Amino acid sequence: MQSQILRPGYLTAHQTAQVLGVKLGAVRQLVYRGRLQRAGGTPRQPWYAVADVQALLAERAAADAA
Numbered sequence: 001m002q003s004q005i006l007r008p009g010y011l012t013a014h015q016t017a018q019v020l021g022v023k024l025g026a027v028r029q030l031v032y033r034g035r036l037q038r039a040g041g042t043p044r045q046p047w048y049a050v051a052d053v054q055a056l057l058a059e060r061a062a063a064d065a066a
Contacts, residue, residue: 006047007040007047009049009050009051010039010040010041010047010048010049010050011047011048011049011050011053012041012045012046012047012048013027013028013045013046013048016036016048016053019053019057020053020056020057020060027048030056031046035056036048036052036053036056037049037052039052
């Protein structure tokens with residue numbers, strides 16, 4: 001299998017799950033529900049923009065604080 005080089009400013013699905021503190025399936029659900037958008041990669045190995053993940057984290061923190 002061919003390895004992909006991840007561009008700066010992007011996270012793999014596994015890294016995204018780790019940052020958000022959720023399981024990989026929850027990341028898939030966020031994409032399915034339109035809360036997170038894929039920014040590249042392949043269908044089997046998507047990338048997510050760090051800015052999008054940080055925005056989602058901030059949104060979740062604000063909801064928890066309210």
